[in-house]
Amino acid sequence: MSKPGPVESLTEEEARRELARLSAEIRLADAAYYREDDPHLSDAEYDALRDRNSAIEARFPHLKRKDSPSERVGHEVSEAFSKVAHGVPMLSLDNAFADEDVAEFVARIRRFLGLDDSESLTITSEPKIDGLSLNLTYEAGVLVRAATRGNGQVGEDVTVNARTIEDIPEKLGGKTWPDKIEVRGEVYMTGAAFKALNASQEEAGKKVFANPRNAAAGSLRQLDVAITRSRPLRFFAYAWGEVSEPFAATQTEAVETIEKWGFVTNDLFKPHETVDGLLEAYRDLAERRAMLGYDIDGVVYKVDRLDWQERLGFVSRFPRWAIAHKFPAERAVTKLESIEIQVGRTGTLTPVARLTPVTVGGVVVSNATLHNEDEIARLDVRPGDMVEIQRAGDVIPQVLGVVDPDDNRAPPFEMPGECPECGSAAVREVDDKGEEDVRRRCTGGLTCPAQAVERLKHFVSRKALDIDGLGAKQIELFYGHGVVKGPQDIFRLADRIEAAGLPPLSEWEGFGETSARNLFAAIDARRSPPFQRFLNGLGIRHVGETTSGLFARSYLKWENFWDTVKKASQGEEGAEADLLSIDGVGQTAVTSLKDFAAEPHNQDMLTALLDEVDVEDAEAAASDSPVAGKTIVFTGTLEKMTRDEAKSRATALGAKVSGSVSKKTDIVVAGPGAGSKLKKAEELGVQVMSEDDWLELAGL
Ligand code: IVH
Numbered sequence: 001m002s003k004p005g006p007v008e009s010l011t012e013e014e015a016r017r018e019l020a021r022l023s024a025e026i027r028l029a030d031a032a033y034y035r036e037d038d039p040h041l042s043d044a045e046y047d048a049l050r051d052r053n054s055a056i057e058a059r060f061p062h063l064k065r066k067d068s069p070s071e072r073v074g075h076e077v078s079e080a081f082s083k084v085a086h087g088v089p090m091l092s093l094d095n096a097f098a099d100e101d102v103a104e105f106v107a108r109i110r111r112f113l114g115l116d117d118s119e120s121l122t123i124t125s126e127p128k129i130d131g132l133s134l135n136l137t138y139e140a141g142v143l144v145r146a147a148t149r150g151n152g153q154v155g156e157d158v159t160v161n162a163r164t165i166e167d168i169p170e171k172l173g174g175k176t177w178p179d180k181i182e183v184r185g186e187v188y189m190t191g192a193a194f195k196a197l198n199a200s201q202e203e204a205g206k207k208v209f210a211n212p213r214n215a216a217a218g219s220l221r222q223l224d225v226a227i228t229r230s231r232p233l234r235f236f237a238y239a240w241g242e243v244s245e246p247f248a249a250t251q252t253e254a255v256e257t258i259e260k261w262g263f264v265t266n267d268l269f270k271p272h273e274t275v276d277g278l279l280e281a282y283r284d285l286a287e288r289r290a291m292l293g294y295d296i297d298g299v300v301y302k303v304d305r306l307d308w309q310e311r312l313g314f315v316s317r318f319p320r321w322a323i324a325h326k327f328p329a330e331r332a333v334t335k336l337e338s339i340e341i342q343v344g345r346t347g348t349l350t351p352v353a354r355l356t357p358v359t360v361g362g363v364v365v366s367n368a369t370l371h372n373e374d375e376i377a378r379l380d381v382r383p384g385d386m387v388e389i390q391r392a393g394d395v396i397p398q399v400l401g402v403v404d405p406d407d408n409r410a411p412p413f414e415m416p417g418e419c420p421e422c423g424s425a426a427v428r429e430v431d432d433k434g435e436e437d438v439r440r441r442c443t444g445g446l447t448c449p450a451q452a453v454e455r456l457k458h459f460v461s462r463k464a465l466d467i468d469g470l471g472a473k474q475i476e477l478f479y480g481h482g483v484v485k486g487p488q489d490i491f492r493l494a495d496r497i498e499a500a501g502l503p504p505l506s507e508w509e510g511f512g513e514t515s516a517r518n519l520f521a522a523i524d525a526r527r528s529p530p531f532q533r534f535l536n537g538l539g540i541r542h543v544g545e546t547t548s549g550l551f552a553r554s555y556l557k558w559e560n561f562w563d564t565v566k567k568a569s570q571g572e573e574g575a576e577a578d579l580l581s582i583d584g585v586g587q588t589a590v591t592s593l594k595d596f597a598a599e600p601h602n603q604d605m606l607t608a609l610l611d612e613v614d615v616e617d618a619e620a621a622a623s624d625s626p627v628a629g630k631t632i633v634f635t636g637t638l639e640k641m642t643r644d645e646a647k648s649r650a651t652a653l654g655a656k657v658s659g660s661v662s663k664k665t666d667i668v669v670a671g672p673g674a675g676s677k678l679k680k681a682e683e684l685g686v687q688v689m690s691e692d693d694w695l696e697l698a699g700l
Helices: 012-035 043-059 099-113 191-203 212-220 225-230 251-260 275-291 306-312 373-379 449-460 472-480 493-499 513-524 531-537 545-555 558-569 573-580 587-598 600-612 643-652 676-684 691-698
Strands: 083-085 123-129 132-139 142-148 154-156 180-188 234-243 270-272 296-303 322-326 331-343 348-360 363-369 386-390 398-403 426-430 436-442 631-635 656-658 667-670 687-689
Touching: 012 043, 099 275, 099 296, 099 306, 099 322, 123 234, 123 275, 123 322, 132 212, 132 234, 142 154, 180 212, 191 212, 212 225, 234 251, 251 306, 270 275, 275 296, 296 306, 331 398, 348 373, 348 386, 363 398, 373 398, 373 436, 426 587, 449 472, 449 531, 493 513, 531 545, 531 558, 545 558, 545 643, 558 573, 558 587, 573 587, 587 600, 631 643, 631 676, 643 656, 667 676, 667 691, 676 687, 687 691
Parallel strands: 631 656, 631 667, 667 687
Antiparallel strands: 083 154, 123 270, 123 296, 132 142, 132 180, 180 234, 296 322, 331 348, 331 386, 348 363, 348 436, 386 398, 426 436
């Protein structure tokens, strides 16, 4: 199909085709919105289609179709409910978007009524409720029929369903009312009720609703009235249709009267004398919108005097005496240009949608978050798709889903297995319960530019290398100048500065002779970092201060430890079991260590770093204890303390507690019920002792 251009440049033939297309498209959109309660267009897009249709009709009036959307309100009625004709048609409201449109609306009314500037014109404002309109017919003060708007002339009979709504009186209260009256208003659902409904729908594996409006519509149009009754629907009365006799002189008076009859009316209804007053009400409601507890999509302005409403009358589908001042659309459809991966400062890979810029809620949006790969799979969004996006307040825009995916889409998106910043492997962690983290993380740590600054700050921090005078500020400074990119560069700082062609540190702003000298001295003082601090400083996930301490006290020598880690990362089960046998060390930490060690960037960094520093051996915590440095295995039932306590006491004395017996085992402490481990110890000739003997030996 040819690409439709701006209305001004359409040829007659193009205009004819365009009107046919728009008629069909609006009909489809109406059906989805009104009949299926499942809109596929945003309000803004829908309005744009109708506006374009009207603009083409204005330019080519003779091409206006018999089935023109500008003559249609809403949809054809659904077959499931019987049809009822409204006493007076239910019309729609024209839209205003800009302040100028409101000024023009008021000016038009003044012109139409021939009011001069000195004559006051009261116009009311009230929220435009985002629900579905309902027409309630009362005869002799009794509810006889409830009907949806339908196509404006004929609606659906939902009387039994409407009777379940508490806000709708069965009988009119107050003293007098017209013998026959159609009271009109909006059925809606509060935000809280909508959330609760969706939660229970989801739990029951049933369809969840896209928004409160759809939930309200779906709940009202139920063939099973028990379902409608179970749904907390509300109703605001704001208008009327057919009346057997006049019952008020102004909109204000009418609304007050309707309220006296027992309806709920909106308490944000207000009269105004000026355009500025209307605009102030609009801004006020826009601000309070999020706190109202129910959805509104604009403000409705109405001429207060009913005799003037009568004189103003209607143009096609809209009254001249009212207009809807819409809030800017907060959803829009645009093209997903690409999916890019951002790496956060702690290594999390976040997919970001790059969009063809589009205005959402008055703001141009060109990026939206896709959260993680599971979310992308759930939405099945692919580059090139048209996507619906949503912007709520200051929140980062979100992608809601794909609109009309076509057949030649890109293949499903796959999250990269490597970090786009540094090329290191990016992995999803599996926790001790076997559950996969939704986030994918870069294993590059210190070698990844996206993470480097944070990691370097950690490396020099108090619980790691603890370098005096080298804190977050200095790291940022050195990193910014490109002289410290990895931890090894800290120990070559003077050379790196010189190689970069920068003046010596003593000449830098904020440094003098003394502070530069002190900094170099502080760095040199850390050339033999203790095992625990060094390991902690590497910033490997799940290997923090405590776990680093466990490894240090267990392996004592860095080389022994790192050898084991490397072997484990190459798949040696014995090595992995060795790491895991340490009390307090879990699979998560070991997997994370293996991932780190398997990454070539990390290997290179570590080699360079170890060229600069000698990791100091850890000391067995209590080297004078006879069990220090010994590998102990507990088996059978312990009677004096729990297994956990026994392990932690032994570790505190510098022993290494293992879960399995091997040649390396020094002592097996066997309680009642000891089985295979005891047997193995005997076979290997490992020393076996009772719990009491152990307590005595350990001095406990
Ligand atoms: S007055 C002749 N007041 O908006 C016009 N309508 O886009 C009578 N709506 O069909 C309608 N809140 O469903 C009016 N405070 C309000 C409204 C309101 C919501 C809906 C109504 C109407 C649609 C027009």
